[in-house]
Amino acid sequence: MERNTAPMTPAKRLFDLVCAILLSILLAPVIVLVAMLILVLDGRPIFYISERMRSSTQGFDLVKFRTMKPVAGDSGVSGGDKSDRITRTGAFLRRTRLDEVPQLWNVLRGDISFVGPRPPLRQYVDRFPDLYGRVLQSRPGITGLASIYFHAHEEHLLARTSSREETDAVYSRACIPRKAHLDLIYQENRTVCMDMMVMLKTVFKRLR
Numbered sequence: 234m235e236r237n238t239a240p241m242t243p244a245k246r247l248f249d250l251v252c253a254i255l256l257s258i259l260l261a262p263v264i265v266l267v268a269m270l271i272l273v274l275d276g277r278p279i280f281y282i283s284e285r286m287r288s289s290t291q292g293f294d295l296v297k298f299r300t301m302k303p304v305a306g307d308s309g310v311s312g313g314d315k316s317d318r319i320t321r322t323g324a325f326l327r328r329t330r331l332d333e334v335p336q337l338w339n340v341l342r343g344d345i346s347f348v349g350p351r352p353p354l355r356q357y358v359d360r361f362p363d364l365y366g367r368v369l370q371s372r373p374g375i376t377g378l379a380s381i382y383f384h385a386h387e388e389h390l391l392a393r394t395s396s397r398e399e400t401d402a403v404y405s406r407a408c409i410p411r412k413a414h415l416d417l418i419y420q421e422n423r424t425v426c427m428d429m430m431v432m433l434k435t436v437f438k439r440l441r
Contacts, residue, residue: 237286237331239287239349239370240372241372241386242424244425245346245423245425245428247416248428249340249346249347250340252340252432253340253341253347253348254261254341256308260337262269263331264313264414267334269318270283270322271299274320274321274322274403275320275322275323276286277298278299278303279298279299280297280299280335281296281297281298281300281301282294282296282330283295283297283354284354284355285373286352286353286354286365287344287345287352287373288362288368289358289362289366289369291433293344293357293385294339294348295336295352296335296336296339297333297336298326298332298333298334299320299323300320300322300323300326300332301318301320302314302318302320309404310354310400310401311391311399311400312391312392312400312404313391313393313394313395313400314395314397314399315395315400316392333375335358336375340375344373345372345373345374345376346372346373346374346422347376347428347432348371348374348377348419348427348428348432349371349372349373349378349416349419350368350371350373350374350377350379350412350413350416350419351373351374351377351379352373353368353369357404360405361417363407364409364410364413365412366414367417367420368413368417369371370420371416371420371423375433376418376431377416378415378416378418378434379411379415380435381431381434382415383408383411383412387412390403390407390408396430417422
């Protein structure tokens with residue numbers, strides 16, 4: 234029988250809760266400042282809410298700061314075909330990954346962990362059920378091995394696409410299998426200590 238969500242050890246859940254509460258307090262001024270900047274410079278909405286998957290069948294609403302002009306019926310990953318929609322604040326937020334700070338709410342809710350595979354869109358889970366059936370045995374996360382070692386290359390690949398169809402093809406062919414490989418390596422070796430290492434590497438990478 235399929236689990237609705239990937240299991241988490243009590244130690245991992247406690248680690249997530251403590252870190253999420255502390256970071257929410259520490260980053261509260263940053264969250265307020267970024268929200269005000271988006272509101273003043275780019276207008277509403279401040280947040281971007283998109284369905285992501287935490288199991289093969291169960292979705293949830295992932296919360297991020299909005300970095301693009303909204304378009305009705307938008308779908309799929311972001312590539313070069315959407316670059317003209319990035320807002321004045323969006324480029325900076327994406328570069329620093331401050332757009333992902335609101336996901337602390339998702340960690341507190343238990344939708345995601347700090348470390349794990351990035352939660353995929355439903356369309357790719359439906360298209361690659363066997364692969365994501367394995368990947369999503371780990372609770373999705375804000376960061377992970379794929380975020381550290383493949384994110385920059387993924388952005389480079391997708392930045393060169395010029396249509397939604399091309400973006401989808403490149404992402405499906407070149408990105409999904411490589412990210413899944415790294416996600417499965419994490420799954421086989423995950424510990425709280427490894428989570429701490431991944432989080433520190435993510436922070437140091439952003440600081441550089």
